[in-house]
Amino acid sequence: DTAVSQTPKYLVTQMGNDKSIKCEQNLGHDTMYWYKQDSKKFLKIMFSYNNKELIINETVPNRFSPKSPDKAHLNLHINSLELGDSAVYFCASSHQGLNEKLFFGSGTQLSVL
Amino acid sequence: QQQVKQSPQSLIVQKGGISIINCAYENTAFDYFPWYQQFPGKGPALLIAIRPDVSEKKEGRFTISFNKSAKQFSLHIMDSQPGDSATYFCAAIEHAGNMLTFGGGTRLMVKP
Numbered sequence: 001d002t003a004v005s006q007t008p009k010y011l012v013t014q015m016g017n018d019k020s021i022k023c024e025q026n027l028g029h030d031t032m033y034w035y036k037q038d039s040k041k042f043l044k045i046m047f048s049y050n051n052k053e054l055i056i057n058e059t060v061p062n063r064f065s066p067k068s069p070d071k072a073h074l075n076l077h078i079n080s081l082e083l084g085d086s087a088v089y090f091c092a093s094s095h096q097g098l099n100e101k102l103f104f105g106s107g108t109q110l111s112v113l
Numbered sequence: 114q115q116q117v118k119q120s121p122q123s124l125i126v127q128k129g130g131i132s133i134i135n136c137a138y139e140n141t142a143f144d145y146f147p148w149y150q151q152f153p154g155k156g157p158a159l160l161i162a163i164r165p166d167v168s169e170k171k172e173g174r175f176t177i178s179f180n181k182s183a184k185q186f187s188l189h190i191m192d193s194q195p196g197d198s199a200t201y202f203c204a205a206i207e208h209a210g211n212m213l214t215f216g217g218g219t220r221l222m223v224k225p
Binding site: 041102103 | 154206
C-alpha cells in the first residue's frame with residue numbers, strides 16, 4: 001500500500017485553466033504539506049495543514065488554495081494557471097511534533113502551456 | 114534568503130569512491146539536521162539525521178559529520194554504488210518553528 005499517494009502523476013494544461021491535485025495518506029499522520037520543486041530541484045514549502053487548520057502559509061499566490069476534507073486528505077487547487085506554475089508538486093505528511101520526518105508522495109508534474 | 118546552503122550542486126563519483134556533500138546554516142536555533150534522498154520520479158525520502166549534540170552519526174555506508182562551531186554538516190557515502198545515484202537534500206529544523214528548511218540539493222551520479 002502506498003503511504004502517501006497523489007493524483008494525477010502528470011498534468012498538462014493551458015494557461016488560465018483551473019486544476020486540482022489530490023493527496024491522500026494512510027499513515028495516520030495529522031499534519032500534511034504541499035511542496036513545490038522547481039526545475040533546479042529546489043524544494044519550497046507551500047502549505048501545511050494540521051487537524052484541518054492551516055498552520056504554515058508561505059508567500060504563495062492566492063491562486064493556490066489547499067483544501068482538507070479530512071485528516072487523511074489535502075488537495076491543492078490552482079486557479080488561473082500561469083506558465084511559472086510549471087513544476088513538480090509534492091504532497092507530504094508527518095506526525096504532529098515530528099515535522100522533521102516527512103513522508104512524501106511521488107509528485108505531480110504540472111506543465112502549463 | 115536561503116537558510117541552508119548546500120554544495121556541490123552536482124557530483125560525479127566512480128563506483129567504490131567516497132561521495133561528500135556539504136551544508137552550512139546560519140540559524141543557530143536549528144536543532145535537527147536530516148538528509149533526504151530523492152530518486153528520479155519519486156519524492157524525497159528520509160535517509161539519515163543528526164542532532165547537534167553529537168559530531169558524527171553512521172548508518173551503514175552513510176555518515177553525517179557535524180561541526181557545531183562552524184555551523185556545517187556533511188554527508189559521506191562510503192563505497193559509493195550506481196544505485197546511490199540520486200538527488201540528496203540536507204535540511205534543518207527549529208522545533209519551535211516547526212518548519213523544515215531544505216538545502217538546494219546535490220545531484221549525485223555514481224559511474225560504474
